[in-house]
Amino acid sequence: MPDTFYLTTAIHYPNGKPHIGHAYETIAADVLARFHRQMGREVRFQTGTDEHGLKMAQKARELGMTPRALADEMSGYFRELFDRLDISYDRFIRTTEEEHYRASQAIWQAMEANGDLYLDRYEGWYSVRDEAYYDESELVEGEGGEKLSPQGTPVEWTAEETWFFRLSNYADKLLAFYRENPDFIRPESRRNEVMRFVEGGLRDLSVSRTSFDWGVPVPNSEGHVMYVWVDALTNYLTGLGYPDETEEMAKFWPADLHLIGKDIVRFHTVYWPAFLMSANIALPRQVFGHGFLLNRGQKESKSLGNVTDPGELVDAYGVDTLRYFLLREFTFGQDGSYSxxxxxxxxxxxxxxxxxxxxxxxxxxxxxxxxxxxxxxxxxxxxxxxxxxxxxxxxxxxxxxxxxxxxxxxxxxxxxxxxxxxxxxxxxxxxxxxxxxxxxxxxxxxxxxxxxxxxxxxxxxxxxxxxxxxxxxxxxxxxxxxxxxxxxxxxxxxxxxSDYRIEKPQGIFPRLELPESEGEGAQ
Structure with a gap:
């Protein structure tokens, strides 16, 4: 094995406080980082918050705050939680940092110099919640007959001037890369899904917005901010000092592992490698899309009232007990139900x-x-x-x-x-x-x-x-x-x-009792 190991979590979207899914992914990454350090490798472990996009702008407006104030407050909650969970990250990145703006604009200019960006008009379906565009063929019908994204989120028809990325030029290159690197996408079920998607043909991707201004400005294009996923994915380079030829870039890129949730696999295994190919940057070695944590078999949601605050679980059971349980109870990569x-x-x-x-x-x-x-x-x-x-x-x-x-x-x-x-x-x-x-x-x-x-x-x-x-x-x-x-x-x-003597031993894992108020499940 090599002497270095660079892994990242997805950067977390802070339009609300962190939930158990954020804890699950970040604990898994931390265990991996600590393991590789034990094996003598120099590890670079990055996590952080993804703070731009329409969702953040809308949430801030709803709360009567500026997007920056909301980002500052919510990002703080994530950092506090990760410190409580004993997460040994080397870099906590925020996409509102000045160096991240610089990195995002640099990769944009590299893609533009390669002839892969052009200005046109976009008309199509957009999900604010997913920060994603969907083709008509991908939409599903809701209970009331309304159109929904494949994730079941509302979509709205959007029409505006936008920059496009020539994603359609990269289908064959991506498929060849997947075949040559069978472990690039894991687990295999995710790889198969992505392969089928790309084999179906790729359409050019709208990569800027003019309907709001909370984002990284597009270089030399007044009124345009970057599509949030262009900026978000670039964080993995920002943390190493890109676009400068830093010691960290030379030592740690390409990343060994992007650890992410299964719902954002497409962004990391189709869009991201295409952007990197366009910018003439080496591709990461592996993307692993883990499953969801279900609360008694149900996906957590505010409407069901079953959203779990991981900090409360730490208070009740201890941080190491929670870390152990989350990785012991489920097969990583599949969904898991807990109580x-x-x-x-x-x-x-x-x-x-x-x-x-x-x-x-x-x-x-x-x-x-x-x-x-x-x-x-x-x-x-x-x-x-x-x-x-x-x-x-x-x-x-x-x-x-x-x-x-x-x-x-x-x-x-x-x-x-x-x-x-x-x-x-x-x-x-x-x-x-x-x-x-x-x-x-x-x-x-x-x-x-x-x-x-x-x-x-x-x-x-x-x-x-x-x-x-x-x-x-x-x-x-x-x-x-x-x-x-x-x-x-x-x-x-x-x-x-030696003169060493053990003291009277103290128990390290006291027996736990289920709080009476929690008898009906994690609320």
């Missing part, structure tokens, strides 16, 4: 009862029976070596492969299997009984468990960084050892031979 009961049940059965109890039992036995000292090892049995081999396979083969493939649930399934193996081992070895019959063997059993718990904690740092840091601190594990390779090294005996 607060599911969060409590998963957290109690796996974090409190399985891993938390394993750590608490082991550390308590060491504290009581060895006065907090780490005991020496008096030779390992076949059972010890079998457990070590299981843990080693999980944290050095199964979990890294699953993380790299964005199969987070699979990674955590393997991790939990290793936790179960440790619990089976402690039950079979019964160190509390060995205390009376074979004290030296008891010490080796506890030492074996101590090593395995430390390894398991390190392996799941990307998912639960705060809790695992607390546990590893209590175990005296040097921060430099907190990588899969570092914790594989010969660290236990030097630590045992």
């Amino acid at each position: 607060q009961e599911a969060i409590v049940n998963r957290a109690n059965s796996e974090l409190a009862n399985s891993f938390g109890n394993l750590a608490q039992r082991t550390l308590s036995l060491l504290f009581k029976n060895c006065e907090g000292n780490l005991p020496p090892i008096s030779g390992h049995t076949a059972e010890d070596n079998e457990l070590f081999a299981h843990i080693d396979r999980v944290i050095h083969e199964e979990m890294p492969a699953a993380y790299a493939d964005l199969a987070f649930a699979q990674a955590l399934e393997a991790w939990m299997g290793a936790v179960f193996a440790c619990n089976a081992y402690i039950d079979a070895q019964a160190p509390w009984a060995l205390k009376k019959t074979d004290f030296e063997r008891m010490k080796t059993v506890l030492a074996t468990l101590y090593i395995c718990i430390a390894q398991l904690a390190v392996a799941v740092i990307p998912v639960m960084p705060g809790s695992m840091a607390k546990l590893l601190d209590a175990m005296g594990i040097d921060p430099e050892l907190r990588t899969p390779e570092g914790i594989r090294s010969h660290w236990y005996s030097p630590l045992a031979e």
Whole structure:
């Protein structure tokens, strides 16, 4: 694998406060960033807010605010949430930044210089909510007979002078690129959808608006602002210093991964690569369109009154519990349905009862029976070596492969299997009984468990960084050892031979109770 890794989330549209879907995508990206850092790569992780467009202008007018004031307030809520969720982003970008205007105008001029932009008149269907244009053939009929977008959002007939991008020239080039790079669009179901769309033929794309002015001005074209998606997609370059030939551009572009929701796959896999081809800029290596989070099987909406504030879930259950649940419960890439009961049940059965109890039992036995000292090892049995081999396979083969493939649930399934193996081992070895019959063997059993718990904690740092840091601190594990390779090294005996003593252990995952008011679901 290369030494660098550049990943991005979609930049989030801040016409309202962040919801659970924003948290889900950004947590997944953060886990991936932390994993690649653990593997020794230099990571660049970018997220942020997409602040232009008609939706923002309309929402600001509705609230009696300027679009800039609304963007400033709402972007702040996203940053606050991501900090609470322990998101280790390297760059939080806002499309209202001066350098982003410069980057957007630079890519526009590059496309224009390539002959791919021309001025004409647009007439067609536009969805304000999607910030997207739709062909008549794509529209669906609503319950009242009204025309709707494929996403089920209202559309309106729009007619205005606009700049067009010659998207029709890029269908064959895009299809050739997809065939040559089969992993560019993932999962495969999204790739198939995009292929069918492009094979159906592409029409030139309207890329400017004159009906409002909240956007990046089109260079040398008074009264025109860029179509929000031209400006929004360019953020991935802005964050690296484009159009300047910066060290970051040289090191991190092309991006390794754009992590996005499935509803914006077309923009990232058709429009964006066509813009980049036109501007003579290398294309990203992969776009992954994940599924939606459903609240008890329903898509969250204000009208249903089921919109979940992720900050309230953090307050109720803790940030690491929420991070673990969201990536453990669902297959990443597919839709997933959740409830607060599911969060409590998963957290109690796996974090409190399985891993938390394993750590608490082991550390308590060491504290009581060895006065907090780490005991020496008096030779390992076949059972010890079998457990070590299981843990080693999980944290050095199964979990890294699953993380790299964005199969987070699979990674955590393997991790939990290793936790179960440790619990089976402690039950079979019964160190509390060995205390009376074979004290030296008891010490080796506890030492074996101590090593395995430390390894398991390190392996799941990307998912639960705060809790695992607390546990590893209590175990005296040097921060430099907190990588899969570092914790594989010969660290236990030097630590045992030092003056280190564990303190009376504190539980890391208390059992959770479902708030009475939430018995009917997440509101």
